[in-house]
Amino acid sequence: MARAHPQSAGERTASLGPGRKRRRGGAAPYLFIFPWIFGFLVFTLGPLVFSLIISLFDWPIVGKVRFIGLGNYAAMFTDDPLFWKSLGVTLKFAALFVPLNIAVALLLAILLNQKVRGSAIFRTTFYLPSVISGVALAMIWSWVYSGDYGILNYFLSLVGVQGPDWLNDTHWSLAAMVVASLWGQGSMMLVFLAGLKGIPKDLYESASIDGAGKLRQFVSVTLPMLSPTILFNLITSIIAAFQQLTLALLLTGGGPMKATYFYAMYMYENAFKYFKMGYSAANAWFMFLIILGLTFLVFKSSEAWVFYEGEMKRAPGAAKKRRRSA
Amino acid sequence: MKKVVVYGLLIACSLLFAAPLFWAATTALKPQTELYLFPPKWLPSVWKFGNFAEAWQIQPFNLFLKNTVIVTLLSTLGQIVSCALVAYGFARFEFKGRNALFLIVLATMMIPWEVTMIPQYMEFNYLGWINTLKPLIVPSWFGSAYFIFLLRQFIMTIPREMDEAATIDGAGKLGILVRILVPLMGPSLILVGVFQMMNCWNDYLGPLIFLNDQSKYTLTLGLSQFKGMFGVDMQSIMAITCLISLPPLAVFFFAQRYIVGGIAGTGIKG
Numbered sequence: 001m002a003r004a005h006p007q008s009a010g011e012r013t014a015s016l017g018p019g020r021k022r023r024r025g026g027a028a029p030y031l032f033i034f035p036w037i038f039g040f041l042v043f044t045l046g047p048l049v050f051s052l053i054i055s056l057f058d059w060p061i062v063g064k065v066r067f068i069g070l071g072n073y074a075a076m077f078t079d080d081p082l083f084w085k086s087l088g089v090t091l092k093f094a095a096l097f098v099p100l101n102i103a104v105a106l107l108l109a110i111l112l113n114q115k116v117r118g119s120a121i122f123r124t125t126f127y128l129p130s131v132i133s134g135v136a137l138a139m140i141w142s143w144v145y146s147g148d149y150g151i152l153n154y155f156l157s158l159v160g161v162q163g164p165d166w167l168n169d170t171h172w173s174l175a176a177m178v179v180a181s182l183w184g185q186g187s188m189m190l191v192f193l194a195g196l197k198g199i200p201k202d203l204y205e206s207a208s209i210d211g212a213g214k215l216r217q218f219v220s221v222t223l224p225m226l227s228p229t230i231l232f233n234l235i236t237s238i239i240a241a242f243q244q245l246t247l248a249l250l251l252t253g254g255g256p257m258k259a260t261y262f263y264a265m266y267m268y269e270n271a272f273k274y275f276k277m278g279y280s281a282a283n284a285w286f287m288f289l290i291i292l293g294l295t296f297l298v299f300k301s302s303e304a305w306v307f308y309e310g311e312m313k314r315a316p317g318a319a320k321k322r323r324r325s326a
Numbered sequence: 327m328k329k330v331v332v333y334g335l336l337i338a339c340s341l342l343f344a345a346p347l348f349w350a351a352t353t354a355l356k357p358q359t360e361l362y363l364f365p366p367k368w369l370p371s372v373w374k375f376g377n378f379a380e381a382w383q384i385q386p387f388n389l390f391l392k393n394t395v396i397v398t399l400l401s402t403l404g405q406i407v408s409c410a411l412v413a414y415g416f417a418r419f420e421f422k423g424r425n426a427l428f429l430i431v432l433a434t435m436m437i438p439w440e441v442t443m444i445p446q447y448m449e450f451n452y453l454g455w456i457n458t459l460k461p462l463i464v465p466s467w468f469g470s471a472y473f474i475f476l477l478r479q480f481i482m483t484i485p486r487e488m489d490e491a492a493t494i495d496g497a498g499k500l501g502i503l504v505r506i507l508v509p510l511m512g513p514s515l516i517l518v519g520v521f522q523m524m525n526c527w528n529d530y531l532g533p534l535i536f537l538n539d540q541s542k543y544t545l546t547l548g549l550s551q552f553k554g555m556f557g558v559d560m561q562s563i564m565a566i567t568c569l570i571s572l573p574p575l576a577v578f579f580f581a582q583r584y585i586v587g588g589i590a591g592t593g594i595k596g
Contacts, residue, residue, distance in 0.1 A: 028499050029424075032415030035408040036431065039468020044434050047445035054445065108339060114332045124582065125340045128347065131578045132571040133528035135546040139553065139567045140350045143560060149362050151349050157365065183343070190589040243438060246530050250550055264440060271444050272535060284441045291438060 051281045059278035072282035083283070085258055086266035089174065093262065094241035096178045101237045102230065105185045109192035110222075123193070130186030138250035141180040142167065145251075167252050170259045177247055177260055181240075188233050195229035196222070224307040231298070231306050238294050242287060263287060354378070354564035361560050374561070378569060381562035384555075389541060390548040397462045397544060398526045404467035405522040406515055412469045413477035414503045418489065428478075434471045439531075447535060461536040462529070462544075466522070473518045476588070480514040481507060517588040520581045524574050545570045 030037075055073070058066040076083045108126050112119050129137065144152050147165025156163040166176040199222065207217045223230075245264040248254055254261035254269075267287065271280035349368075353361070354377055356370040382388075416428050450461045484507060492506045508515070533547040543551075549566050552558055578585065 029415050029419035029421040032419070032499075033412045033427065035467065036412040036469040036474060037427075039408075039465065040430070040434065042449075043446065043465050043468065044437065044442060047442035047449065048437065050445040050448075051441055054448075111332060111336050111339070116329070116332055116336065122336050122340055123586070124579075126343050127578075128575070129343060131524065131574045133530065133546050133549075133574070135528075135530050135550050136567045136571045139549065139563055140346050142553070143353065143564065144346050144349060149364060149366055151345070151366055154365050183346070187589050190586055194589075239438070243440065249534075250553075267440060271447075277444050277448065281441075281444050284438075284444065288438055288441050292436075295436075 051284065054278045055281035055285055057278040059276075059281075061275040061277055068278075072279045073286070075279070076282060076286065082258075082261070082266055086261050086263045089259070089261050090242060090244075090263040093174060093178065093244065093260075094238060096175070097181055097241050097244075098234065098237040100178065101182055101185055101188060101240075102233055104182055105188035105233065106192050106226075106230075108185075108189045109196055112189075112193055113196040123190075126189055127186035129183045134184075134246035135250060137180065137184060138247055141176075141183070141247075142251055145176055145180075168256050170257050173252055173256060173259045177244075177251065180247060180251065181244065188236070191233060192226070192229060195226050199225045225309065227302075227306040228308060231302050234298055235295055238298070239291055242291055350564045351568055354561055354568050356561050358559055358561060377561050378565045381565040382569070384558060384562060385548055385552065386540070387545070387548060387566070390543045390545045393459060393542060394527060394544040394546075397459050398523055400463045401466035401526050402519055402522045404463065405470060405473060406519055408467050408469040409473040409477050409518055410503065410508065410511070410515065412474050413481055414507065416474070417478045417481035418486075418502075431471045431474055435475075443535065450536060456536055457538045457542055459537075459542065462526070462532050466526075470522075473522070476518065477511065477514055480511055484510055513584050514588075516581060517584045520577055520585060521588070523577060527570075527574055 056067060056069055056071075058068050058071070112123050112126075116122075144150055145166035147153060147163070147168065150163075150166070152166070153163035164172050166172050203221050203225065204217055207221050212220060243264055244262050245268060248260050248262045248265045249268075252260045254265050263283075264287070267280050267283040270276045270283060352369055355373050355375065356367075356377075357372055357374050360367055360370055416424065416431075446461070447456070450456055453460075455461050455464075488506050488510075489502050492502050497505060528546060529544070530546045530550065533544045534550075537543060537547060545566075549563075549570060552563055552566060
């Protein structure tokens, strides 16, 4: 907090004293944050604890509730092929979606970051699909993917390819889902764009003076400077991949042959189709653990590949040069 | 040469991103006889604007619209009011446990909704709120972590001298928030409002889980039930798809600069 008038240390404490007292003001601050405290207890912490508790019970929505300890968790691992199936589908989806999502968003951001006319129009176009509802998105893609009348197969027919019935083909339905999900990459692109704009120009100038070509500049300047943003988008994408539910419910219903039966859908059906609340809560906790575990691994690995400018040890001369040009 | 490549790629990508939207819009305007043709026609031979009104009649979409508007307006209002109050509390006061509580605010952003979904459902069921709009509105009145964080960051950038001047003029704590800070927080409050409006308008899973009765449906839920219904053709589905996408698109166009700045900010800080 920068103060307008420089004061000696003693004076500063003295002037802060009464201000602090006034600021403390007893219960007032708690009144201001009360809505959040209440909401946290009732809509987050309470349900969180309760969810952990019911995961230890056989808890049908009607009928007798029975304590079974870790029985739900045990059943999941040993006695439920759908658990493994849905976990496998989700991991496969994540393995395709996460890298592609980052690559597409980064490519678009790099294109938008070039000095071109009308970049605002292009930016808007790339972001539009992210504005509409997941339901609308699903409706549009189910029509695009239509095997007999879809526009996608029409384009393929122009180059002499007979397209499959995308959403009903076990080989293609998951890939179709990935592409439809990529369509909504807008926020990620904007985050990358902001990251790119934050890279100081003089880094590229020095690199080009040192004889680095465009590709070399991308690898040695853009990627390291962008790595914190990549980390953020990586984690966001992983979480999004595990939570993918709307598209599965509306595009394929998990089919064909469970080829798009995502983990989130498995969990949803256990709760709201089969009404096995305890079991579904156990599913949810397992998903939470996987997400936490993956996030932890990504963070751990980030020590090796994420580069924070603030931590860079720079020669005093270099720092001065940076300030001047900024 | 380089420019040509960049423009070429930008235009190609734009076509890829816009084509499905365009395809949806033209399908909505087609006469039924032109829906199922191969090769398909990009543009209808007759522009059937009547398709929109016709599709709107098939299900009680007026009712769904009313429900959606109620939910969107009330939850957006709640979100703005509650988040502003809470953010002010965290940004401007020192109190016991403040930092710990704020850390908890941030931590709650990590919890996937799926984990709390089932107990919340049972909670609302216990309260008799299932099949009412309340589960979609009431939680918004207690602040959401992300918006609280956003507003708190913004309030921190406003010099405290402004508050102190107002205190000398006799403003109370709430008065400072309402009369001094809120006018200065315009852009960030708009951002919260716009995000919440879009989230709420587009929400599908909330209505899907909490509403059973058709009279309580929101637009997205109504649209999702449309597919596979007897006598509903693709032009009707696309007509409704286009209609319910218009409000978020309109909001996006008017608030574009706030949204772009707001999303960019989260990534940098994250």
